[in-house]
Amino acid sequence: MDKNLKRMATMHRMQVTGLEIFYKKGYYNTSVDDILKELSLSKGAFYYHFQSKDDFFVSIIQNLIVRKVYSLLIEPIEGKEDPFRAIEACFENAMSTAEHNELDYGFVLSNFMTEFNGRNELISKYLRDIYKVWEVNIVTLLQKGKTDGYVARHVDSEGVATFLISSYMGVRMLMVEGNSKMLSYQFLQQVKQYLKSLEQPQLA
Amino acid sequence: MDKNLKRMATMHRMQVTGLEIFYKKGYYNTSVDDILKELSLSKGAFYYHFQSKDDFFVSIIQNLIVRKVYSLLIEPIEGKEDPFRAIEACFENAMSTAEHNELDYGFVLSNFMTEFNGRNELISKYLRDIYKVWEVNIVTLLQKGKTDGYVARHVDSEGVATFLISSYMGVRMLMVEGNSKMLSYQFLQQVKQYLKSLEQPQLA
DNA sequence: AATAAAACCGACCAAGTGGTCGGTTGAAAA
DNA sequence: TTTTCAACCGACCACTTGGTCGGTTTTATT
Incomplete structure (x- = not known):
């Protein structure tokens, strides 16, 4: 039991540091030794502790990335009353953590999806699955929003989810090049503008 | 003269094949030998012909990427009357080439921006500059659209440009995972929806 | 204190990597 | 025909990579 604790602690330390460096330098451009030197x-x-470098990364996905995406991007909007306010608040929060140079797992996701695409099918699948859960979650929220009278009937929920996730991942990509405060502000403003156009007109 | 021609031809062949493989496998994950084997x-x-692998990539940017981005994403909207129709048409065209598995240079741009970020400052700068020209171009178009009565006064042109580019790069990222036809359609629909909300109401 | 298993060490390996360099080739210039 | 030189060849180098393995240290159990 105590042994198991030490094992877990070491593995966790490796995973946290691994993700940090993989994220900063890229998976294929980071050697196992780079991580071990840091540790x-x-x-x-x-x-x-791990069978291979790939196996190590899979464990990082399962133990860190999945959980963070859930807690930062999925749970905050789940079951919320007003879908648009929920999405705005969630994005605001995510952009704020991103601005402060913390790991933003929405972007971590897109970053690795890009890097592994066509190079490692297994890892790509893991990442794609996370993205899909995120998407389904937004779609569900919007559908519920229709019945609750927040979202206009004509709205294509899947399309909106795609567009929101796309723009989020895109702006996060631009942010790595600096000027993140301005980009973050512009993005949030335009999201609001866009979401407004999807609202169900309130009958006074 | 004839010699110069041969030189150019060989270099061009190398650049085209190089870009193709760099794009498919990633720059750092592609060896010079990989490209040479193909050729x-x-x-x-x-x-x-080239001083180094990095120098080679810079030449690819200057000779292929810059020109393609200009001809596919910048020139098609330059000086157009109705900014929104121009942007829609331009994106439609770009998404169409993307769907048919041709190299889509808007995405090539974002792909490499991600890979080189924090790893090669010189190359990052070249790529960032291309993106900036694209952005300025959209902003100019929108500003002109305001004076011409197409774009609502309250619109933040820089913000809109950021949002459009972000969403474009984002959806292109998602498209590499497959299902590109659907994503492409959804994206174009939502862009229309979004742009509509920026229109200057026509006085009948 | 003795034991056994878990956790960790680091020299080593084969397979690549970007880059070098002395040499070959073939076509244009003399 | 001879000369010249841009264009190209490929063996080679120093170095890095992911991964192995026999051995040592730590730790809990008896």
């Missing part, structure tokens, strides 16, 4: 650990320790 | 050329030929 003052040896190859032996690494291959004792 | 049935030798290391000697490569380093006779």
Whole structure:
């Protein structure tokens, strides 16, 4: 039991540092030794806990990325009354963490999806699945919003979800090049403008 | 003269094949040998024409990417009367080429911006500059659209440009995972919806 | 204190990597 | 025909990579 704790602690340390460096330098451009140097650990320790570099990354997806995407992008809008306010608030929060140079897992997702696309089918699938859950979650929210009278009937929920996620991932990509405060502000403003055009006109 | 022609031809062949493979497998994950094998050329030929792998990529940017972005995304909307129709048509065209698995240089741009970010400052700058020209071009179009009565006064042109480019790059990222026909359709529909909300109401 | 298993070490390996360099080739210039 | 040189060849180099493995240290159990 106690042993298991140590095992978990070391693995977790490796995963956290691994994700950090993979994210900063890219998966294929980061060597296992890069990570081990940062941790003052040896190859032996690494291959004792993980079967391979790929296996290591899969464990990072399952233990860190999945959970963070859930807690930052999925749960905050789940079951909310007003879909548009919920999405706005969620995006505002996400952009704020992104601005402060913390790991923003929505973007982590798109970043790795790009890097692994066509290069590692298994990992691509894991990442794609997370994205799909996110998308389904938004669609569900919008559909409920229709019956509740927030969202106009003619709205294509799938299309809106696609567009929102696309623009979010896109603006996060631009933000890495700097000027993130301005980009973040512009993005949130335009999202509001866009969402407004989808509202069900309130009958006074 | 004839010699110069041969030189150019070989370099061009290398650049075209290089871009194709860099795009497919990623820059850092592609070796110079990978490209040379495809071309049935030798290391000697490569380093006779280019100083380094990085130098080679810079030449690809200048000779292929810049020009394509101009001809596909910048010139088609330059000086057009109705900004929204121009943007819609331009995006439609770009998405169509993207769907047919041709190289879509708007996405090529974002793809490489992601890969080189924080890893090669010089190349990042070249790519960022292209993106900036694209952005300025859209802003100019929108501003002119205001004076011409197409675009509502309250619209933040910079914000709209950011949002359009973001969403474009984002949806292109999602498209690499498949289902591109649907995504493309959804994206274009939502762009129309969004742009509509920016129109200057016509006085009948 | 003795034991056994878990955790970790680090030298080593084969397979690549970007880049070098002395040499060959073939076509245009003399 | 001879000369010249741009264009190209491919063996080679130093270095890095993911991964292996025999051995050592830590730790909990008896």
